[in-house]
Amino acid sequence: MTAVLQVLVQLVMFMHLDFKTEDGWNMLSFVFTVLILGLVVGGSLWIMQHLHLNMMIG
Structure with missing residues (x-):
């Protein structure tokens, strides 16, 4: 569970994944x-x- 949370945190914090851009x-x-x-x-x-x-x- 914590590994999944860690991956999601790294996507947002380090790879700057956000949904504000118009690109898909x-x-x-x-x-x-x-x-x-x-x-x-x-x-x-x-x-x-x-x-x-x-x-x-058995």
């Missing part, structure tokens, strides 16, 4: 970041769940 690049960058974060977090949780089910003893 900032919004596209934000959507891409959220998509990648969702894939990484969701994939990690999915892998851990399946490892837990496959490694259960």
Whole structure:
């Protein structure tokens, strides 16, 4: 959870991502970041769940 928050803070503070400009690049960058974060977090949780089910003893 804190890693996701850290990525979003870095996007705003260091990469100066804002939605005030008329270009669609900032919004596209934000959507891409959220998509990648969702894939990484969701994939990690999915892998851990399946490892837990496959490694259960008994």
